[in-house]
Amino acid sequence: MFTAPGRRGRERQPVHAVTRLMQLQSAAQAIPFHTNGMRVGLLGGSFNPPHAAHRAISLFAIKRLKLDRVWWLLTPGNPLKDNGRLHGLAERVDAALDVADDPRIDVSCLEAVIGTRYTVDTIIHLRRRVSGVHFVWIMGADNLAQFHRWQNWRRIAAEVPIAVIDRPPQSFRALAAPAAQALARYRLPENQAARLADQHAPAWAFLTGLKLDMSSTGLRNPDGSWKAKK
Numbered sequence: 001m002f003t004a005p006g007r008r009g010r011e012r013q014p015v016h017a018v019t020r021l022m023q024l025q026s027a028a029q030a031i032p033f034h035t036n037g038m039r040v041g042l043l044g045g046s047f048n049p050p051h052a053a054h055r056a057i058s059l060f061a062i063k064r065l066k067l068d069r070v071w072w073l074l075t076p077g078n079p080l081k082d083n084g085r086l087h088g089l090a091e092r093v094d095a096a097l098d099v100a101d102d103p104r105i106d107v108s109c110l111e112a113v114i115g116t117r118y119t120v121d122t123i124i125h126l127r128r129r130v131s132g133v134h135f136v137w138i139m140g141a142d143n144l145a146q147f148h149r150w151q152n153w154r155r156i157a158a159e160v161p162i163a164v165i166d167r168p169p170q171s172f173r174a175l176a177a178p179a180a181q182a183l184a185r186y187r188l189p190e191n192q193a194a195r196l197a198d199q200h201a202p203a204w205a206f207l208t209g210l211k212l213d214m215s216s217t218g219l220r221n222p223d224g225s226w227k228a229k230k
């Protein structure tokens with residue numbers, strides 16, 4: 001028997017082993033459930049470890065962008081990070097399923113399955129394999145600040161609308177960074193963010209209203225192990 005954390009303030013709920021096995025299998029199957037016309041946010045990340053802000057920004061994006069679901073795409077290793085102390089994918093999937101704790105959030109190992117660490121490959125793969133779904137790439141402002149260093153970032157921006165979530169103290173730097181400047185004319189006013197998933201790329205929006213200082217870095221010990229949950 002596994003346990004999954006309940007929403008804040010609730011008791012931890014038991015999760016039957018068969019349910020957990022099904023969740024793990026569907027993560028391994030890589031492309032989560034979808035139907036024609038669905039609006040899906042893609043939150044790529046290291047999730048080392050997953051934390052409450054991942055869940056909070058996913059639910060925030062569902063609300064503000066009028067999404068049906070968010071897929072957490074667990075990277076085999078961010079190409080711009082030192083991945084020497086990155087925990088194994090299975091351990092991160094297991095922890096992500098615990099933290100996500102919402103039927104609208106799916107956890108996926110798509111990038112490991114297709115054998116890439118590059119977002120551009122992931123987006124092109126999804127565009128080819130999944131039709132009729134409106135995707136939005138979601139990232140924190142720290143990632144917008146270095147988006148110009150991602151492989152083929154202009155192609156990513158040309159393929160999928162992007163929602164950037166405020167993440168102090170990165171926000172000012174992010175909006176002044178090369179990618180934000182280059183894409184400035186494609187930025188939607190925040191009060192039109194609900195239309196983002198319907199837009200042809202390039203299109204992006206910067207979402208304020210949620211400021212969370214939680215990070216995976218803060219949840220790791222100096223040796224890379226994850227701090228025990230309180």
Ligand SMILES: Nc1ncnc2c1ncn2[C@@H]1O[C@H](COP(=O)(O)OP(=O)(O)OP(=O)(O)O)[C@@H](O)[C@H]1O
Pocket residue numbers: 043044045046047048053054057138139140141142143165166167212213214215216217218
């Ligand atoms: N507190 C937060 N506010 C806004 N976005 C966040 C926050 N935490 C994570 N994100 C975003 O979620 C995605 C996945 O993040 P990631 O798994 O790298 O967690 P992290 O806390 O940023 O990790 P680390 O501290 O190791 O860099 C990224 O786009 C990141 O910008």
Ligand SMILES: O=C(O)c1ccc[n+]([C@@H]2O[C@H](COP(=O)([O-])O)[C@@H](O)[C@H]2O)c1
Pocket residue numbers: 043044045046047073075077078079080081117118119120143149150151
């Ligand atoms: O494609 C790239 O070049 C690239 C460079 C840096 C980061 N990314 C992706 O950005 C997402 C966020 O990464 P992270 O480590 O900040 O959680 C994750 O999906 C990474 O694979 C992608």
